[in-house]
Amino acid sequence: GELPAVAVERMKDMGEWLAKYGDTIYGTEAGDIEQQEWGCTTRKGDKLYVHIFELEQEALYLPLDCKVVSAKTFDGGAKVKFQKVSKGIVLETGKVDGTIDYIIELTTK
Numbered sequence: 001g002e003l004p005a006v007a008v009e010r011m012k013d014m015g016e017w018l019a020k021y022g023d024t025i026y027g028t029e030a031g032d033i034e035q036q037e038w039g040c041t042t043r044k045g046d047k048l049y050v051h052i053f054e055l056e057q058e059a060l061y062l063p064l065d066c067k068v069v070s071a072k073t074f075d076g077g078a079k080v081k082f083q084k085v086s087k088g089i090v091l092e093t094g095k096v097d098g099t100i101d102y103i104i105e106l107t108t109k
Contacts, residue, residue: 024049074103
């Protein structure tokens with residue numbers, strides 16, 4: 001049998017995504033924050049990956065118990081500004097274009 005062309009194309013797209021972002025999924029555990037409307041988090045050691053699926057604001061409050069040392073985009077490593085606030089941090093994300101590929105990597109202690 002053969003798969004429909006649309007299924008083959010979709011699997012190709014998924015493979016490309018996993019080749020690029022797989023480290024944020026494979027070998028991780030559930031992140032510090034349960035799934036939210038804006039997205040979810042995964043954790044691997046001292047790295048907390050913030051997967052933003054949809055965000056209308058230009059900032060994101062994360063209620064975290066850990067200390068955040070740095071924040072950067074996973075794709076490209078651009079620094080992401082953040083502020084420490086009571087019981088967490090606020091990431092200054094700017095406008096998120098709604099792609100499923102917007103991931104911020106936090107280094108924590």
